[in-house]
Each structure stands twice: as structure tokens, then as C-alpha cells.
Amino acid sequence: MKKILIAFLLAGTFSLSYAQSDYYNDYRRSITDINWQNVAADLILSAVQTNQLNALNDRYRDYDSWNRVYVSHPDRWREDRYYEIERILGREKYTQFKKKYYKGQNPVAVYNRNKNNYKKVKVQKTKVYKMEKKNGHHH
Structure with missing residues (x-):
């Protein structure tokens, strides 16, 4: 039992620290x-528009x-970026x-959806993991 609890605690801290870089990865992918x-x-x-776009894409080097x-509003990059574009x-x-x-969709919404997809994938993974654990105890 203790082992499962530790796994959950680790998963919890991992997903919190992961979120911020998820947003950043989406931001990078948008470029x-x-x-x-x-x-x-x-x-x-x-030429002016092209230069402005390139400057926008280069705005955050890292x-x-x-x-x-x-840092306090990681999801705001989408509105900022696409408003600028x-x-x-x-x-x-x-x-x-x-x-x-x-495909005609608002890019802000496209990247917002990605964020929710990550969550779904994570939830399913933990469920699968729990099932395997349960089944493992029966044998």
C-alpha cells in the first residue's frame, strides 16, 4: 500500500512542475x-510584416x-501571441x-485543447497503472 501512495505523491509533484513546461512546449510548437x-x-x-512576425517568434529565446x-499565467501566451499575429x-x-x-479554428483554442489532451492521457495512464497493481496482488 505504501508503495502506491508514494507513486501517487510523486505523480502529483511531477504533474505540477510539468504543467509550466507543457505550456512552454506548446508555445515553442506554435513557432x-x-x-x-x-x-x-x-x-x-x-517586409515589415515578415520582420514583425520573425521578431515575435524570436521574442523569448529560452x-x-x-x-x-x-510564470503566474502560463496559458496567457496564446492570447498574447495570436493577438499579436x-x-x-x-x-x-x-x-x-x-x-x-x-483549419479555420482559433489557434488559441487549438493550443488550449492540447492542454486538456495531456490531462486526459495522464488520467488514463494512472488508471491503467492502478489496474495492473490490483491484478498483480491477486496472483
Whole structure:
């Protein structure tokens, strides 16, 4: 029994420290999943717009610089980032961007959903783990 309890305590502390970097990983993926040169070409962006996008993508060089800004609200990066992208592109091109790269969905919501997917996966894993433990005791 004690062993299971320790596993749960560890899982608890792990998921808490994991959350912040989950958000950061989503943030990084929002940059690396998309070829921004293609975006600039597809949407026929001006040099100024392209430079602003590149500057936005380079804003936080590492986890620490990102974390300083988002330490207390790690989910806020989505609103900040996509509000900025919309401002740079203008509403019309932002709509084209969403259609082409996010199947028309709001990217903020796309990354919000990812966060919930992580939770579901984690819950299932612990259930499976508990079942195996229970079954292990019967033999």
C-alpha cells in the first residue's frame, strides 16, 4: 500500500512542475510547427510584416525569458501571441492564416485543447497503472 501512495505523491509533484513546461512546449510548437517563410509567401506579407512576425517568434529565446513573463499565467501566451499575429497580419490575412494553418479554428483554442489532451492521457495512464497493481496482488 505504501508503495502506491508514494507513486501517487510523486505523480502529483511531477504533474505540477510539468504543467509550466507543457505550456512552454506548446508555445515553442506554435513557432516550430509552422514554416513562417511559407506564411509570408502564402499571405504575400510585406517586409515589415515578415520582420514583425520573425521578431515575435524570436521574442523569448529560452524557457527562462518566457517564464519570467508567464510564470503566474502560463496559458496567457496564446492570447498574447495570436493577438499579436492578428495585429501584424491584419484581420483579413489573419483569417486566411487560420484557414490554411489551423483549419479555420482559433489557434488559441487549438493550443488550449492540447492542454486538456495531456490531462486526459495522464488520467488514463494512472488508471491503467492502478489496474495492473490490483491484478498483480491477486496472483
